Amino acid sequence: MxxxxxxxxxxxxxxxxxxxxxxxxxxLFVFGLPILAAFLTPPTRANLSGFLSVSLLGFAQFAVPxxxxxxxxxxxxxxxxxxxxxYMFTRPVSRAAVFLGKYFGFVLGFGVVIAVAMYLCTxxxxxxxxxxxxxxxxxxxxxxxxxxxYAAMFAALRALFTRALYVGFFWIFVFELIVSKMPASGxxxxxxxxxxxxxxxxxxxxxxxxxxxxxxxxxRDETWQGSxxxxxxxxxxxxxxxxxxxxxxxxxxxAAVA
Amino acid sequence: MIATFDxxxxxxxxxxxxxxxxxxxxxxxxxxxxxxxxxxxxFLKLLGGQIAPSQGSVELFGHDPCRRPHVFRDVGYLPxxxxxxxxxxxxxxxxxxxxxxxxxxxxxxxxxxxxxxxxDLVEDSKRRIRTYSKGMRQRIKLAQAIAHEPKLLxxxxxxxxxxxxxxxxxxNLVAEQRxxxxxxxxxxxxxxxxxxxxxxxxxxxxxxxxxxxxxxxxRGFLDRYPHKVRLECDNPRELALRILELPGVLSVNIEExxxxxxxxxxDDIYDALPGLVLDHGYTVxxxxxxxxxxxxxxxxxxx
Numbered sequence: 121m122x123x124x125x126x127x128x129x130x131x132x133x134x135x136x137x138x139x140x141x142x143x144x145x146x147x148l149f150v151f152g153l154p155i156l157a158a159f160l161t162p163p164t165r166a167n168l169s170g171f172l173s174v175s176l177l178g179f180a181q182f183a184v185p186x187x188x189x190x191x192x193x194x195x196x197x198x199x200x201x202x203x204x205x206x207y208m209f210t211r212p213v214s215r216a217a218v219f220l221g222k223y224f225g226f227v228l229g230f231g232v233v234i235a236v237a238m239y240l241c242t243x244x245x246x247x248x249x250x251x252x253x254x255x256x257x258x259x260x261x262x263x264x265x266x267x268x269x270y271a272a273m274f275a276a277l278r279a280l281f282t283r284a285l286y287v288g289f290f291w292i293f294v295f296e297l298i299v300s301k302m303p304a305s306g307x308x309x310x311x312x313x314x315x316x317x318x319x320x321x322x323x324x325x326x327x328x329x330x331x332x333x334x335x336x337x338x339x340r341d342e343t344w345q346g347s348x349x350x351x352x353x354x355x356x357x358x359x360x361x362x363x364x365x366x367x368x369x370x371x372x373x374x375a376a377v378a
Numbered sequence: 379m380i381a382t383f384d385x386x387x388x389x390x391x392x393x394x395x396x397x398x399x400x401x402x403x404x405x406x407x408x409x410x411x412x413x414x415x416x417x418x419x420x421f422l423k424l425l426g427g428q429i430a431p432s433q434g435s436v437e438l439f440g441h442d443p444c445r446r447p448h449v450f451r452d453v454g455y456l457p458x459x460x461x462x463x464x465x466x467x468x469x470x471x472x473x474x475x476x477x478x479x480x481x482x483x484x485x486x487x488x489x490x491x492x493x494x495x496x497x498d499l500v501e502d503s504k505r506r507i508r509t510y511s512k513g514m515r516q517r518i519k520l521a522q523a524i525a526h527e528p529k530l531l532x533x534x535x536x537x538x539x540x541x542x543x544x545x546x547x548x549x550n551l552v553a554e555q556r557x558x559x560x561x562x563x564x565x566x567x568x569x570x571x572x573x574x575x576x577x578x579x580x581x582x583x584x585x586x587x588x589x590x591x592x593x594x595x596x597r598g599f600l601d602r603y604p605h606k607v608r609l610e611c612d613n614p615r616e617l618a619l620r621i622l623e624l625p626g627v628l629s630v631n632i633e634e635x636x637x638x639x640x641x642x643x644x645d646d647i648y649d650a651l652p653g654l655v656l657d658h659g660y661t662v663x664x665x666x667x668x669x670x671x672x673x674x675x676x677x678x679x680x681x
Binding site for chain 2: 122125126129130135137140141200202203204205207208210211212213214215370371
């Protein structure tokens with residue numbers, strides 16, 4: 121079996137799987153909240169700041185990482201906890217292809233949802249902000265990219281140990297939240313959200329209302345290109361590490377619950 | 379060579395899974411026998427590459443199954459656990475897993491349909507797996523294991539949860555696989571199930587391989603346990619006197635129309651009996667070796 125062919129098959133199956141079950145419903149609800157907030161806030165110039173913090177930043181700081189965590193830990197978690205991993209690991213497909221196939225399936229499946237949700241968030245404010253196509257596409261791509269990075273990080277963590285979900289919650293809702301309020305430092309640069317905000321700042325350069333909201337806590341020399349590079353490196357390293365772990369480590373199937 | 383275990387040991391922390399197993403799997407059907415916790419699943423997981431040995435080496439078709447997934451091209455695996463992609467239909471499940479063996483969509487569909495037919499699940503194959511009964515789930519698991527026509531079929535407790543008809547069907551299917559030239563390894567903790575499928579066994583107990591090979595050969599090695607033979611005859615008292623003169627006979631118990639004897643040389647009994655019958659005119663209705671069954675062998679081995 122060609123590993124690439126196996127990867128494509130597993131990806132296609134994972135896309136279908138990502139939209140099934142309670143998790144998919146919960147994620148759709150989480151993405152619905154910032155959209156709802158955007159539509160319920162009166163779209164006036166005075167509300168732009170609120171729109172930014174509630175919809176755009178809320179979306180980037182909560183909904184996207186939450187989805188990345190939920191689906192990232194599910195990449196191996198679903199197969200391990202469902203004890204179906206045995207079927208995958210007794211096929212002539214490398215374990216790295218299984219890991220990557222599951223990962224890309226989830227990311228492609230929900231990536232589309234995230235892009236659409238991001239677009240819907242901006243819709244009520246389109247007239248006030250007058251988004252350019254580049255800005256809109258940039259916002260959508262940044263959200264999907266951030267989701268892909270979070271998912272890769274947490275997929276690798278789940279491959280490494282069982283309690284990745286708790287670590288993920290701590291990372292997103294404690295660590296990233298704290299460092300987002302701190303002045304620029306090496307620590308803030310470890311936060312994915314920090315880089316997302318830098319990229320969004322880059323998208324809206326020259327638009328003063330965005331800058332005021334976004335520029336707190338950033339070093340003057342930070343550029344969106346640097347953040348894109350940082351996220352790309354994090355993405356590649358996380359996927360490579362996850363693939364390596366899955367290929368090298370035993371993946372014990374939990375015992376059945378009687 | 380199908381599969382070899384060379385001084386394999388596996389520990390889970392301080393718990394022993396398997397100790398010092400050196401085995402060669404021959405073509406044909408091999409039964410893996412032992413009570414729960416004997417190490418059967420560890421043995422099969424090592425063979426299936428799901429876990430790596432702590433010591434020694436496992437080879438499947440000459441390769442390490444943990445590092446070389448391509449060896450699974452010719453392997454069908456039926457796991458013990460009742461695990462499925464519950465939202466799939468039985469048919470989708472088998473097609474998906476068959477396609478992962480490298481078959482095109484149309485070929486995988488044909489193979490899957492043939493396998494589903496063999497396990498007699500055609501009518502229910504378009505229902506979601508979550509609606510299946512225990513026996514149906516076991517059968518669809520078997521279908522995914524045989525669909526790609528593997529050279530080696532690993533069946534971990536395949537008869538669990540099946541009714542007698544389905545059990546018989548699975549046993550026949552194992553025989554068909556063997557006749558088609560496949561090697562089958564089947565684990566069970568129920569001795570007579572394995573006994574019906576094969577004479578070649580691996581007997582495991584407390585993480586150790588106690589014996590492996592043909593059932594009769596294993597029994598032959600257990601010299602310190604005399605063989606028990608039961609003869610049904612018209613004149614047990616007189617026959618008993620003659621038999622006691624034979625070398626190796628240790629004891630004879632007389633019953634109404636039968637006698638039970640213990641001997642270290644059962645072949646001498648079988649050789650001498652026709653002569654005794656002809657010379658003295660006894661009628662012997664049945665001869666039964668009482669402790670060559672797997673349960674007796676197993677009892678002796680773990681004693």
